[in-house]
Amino acid sequence: MTFPICINDGCGGKVHTRKINKNGTRDIRTECYQCHKGGRNRPGVKPHKKTFCENNDGRLGFKCDATIINECQLEMDHIDGDRFNNVPENVQTLCRNCHAIKTKMFGDCKNNREITPIEVINETYISPLENPKLIELGFIVEV
Ligand SMILES: [Zn+2]
Ligand SMILES: [Zn+2]
Numbered sequence: 001m002t003f004p005i006c007i008n009d010g011c012g013g014k015v016h017t018r019k020i021n022k023n024g025t026r027d028i029r030t031e032c033y034q035c036h037k038g039g040r041n042r043p044g045v046k047p048h049k050k051t052f053c054e055n056n057d058g059r060l061g062f063k064c065d066a067t068i069i070n071e072c073q074l075e076m077d078h079i080d081g082d083r084f085n086n087v088p089e090n091v092q093t094l095c096r097n098c099h100a101i102k103t104k105m106f107g108d109c110k111n112n113r114e115i116t117p118i119e120v121i122n123e124t125y126i127s128p129l130e131n132p133k134l135i136e137l138g139f140i141v142e143v
Contacts (some may be wrong), residue, residue: 004086006032009046028083030076030091049076053095060102061134066095075099
């Protein structure tokens with residue numbers, strides 16, 4: 001199995017993986033081991049992770065206005081759900097709240113998607129309470 005390279009611009013290291021269960025399934029990260037351990041700010045490397053939630057533009061169908069006071073509130077997310085598609089265009093920074101919603105909306109599994117993230121991104125912003133997709137998925141209960 002070939003593993004993708006580190007998401008950070010200029011790094012080129014192989015992504016860090018770790019065994020997550022006995023049958024050898026590996027958890028695959030977006031960054032290499034060196035970057036994960038804090039080396040992402042070394043000379044020649046530009047960190048991919050943003051310092052804010054990228055859903056502040058409403059890409060998930062609602063606008064996030066989370067106040068980020070610590071980097072631990074932010075996670076890197078593969079937009080299409082495929083962790084092997086570890087390219088900058090496919091990796092966004094989401095706060096933990098938005099990441100949870102996105103995971104629920106799209107599912108972690110490729111075969112379990114009702115709508116694609118691209119449709120949401122191209123959609124103009126509407127209030128979450130009026131968003132037909134969120135209503136359809138049962139996030140918003142119509143009154
Ligand atoms: Zn790296
Ligand atoms: Zn957010």
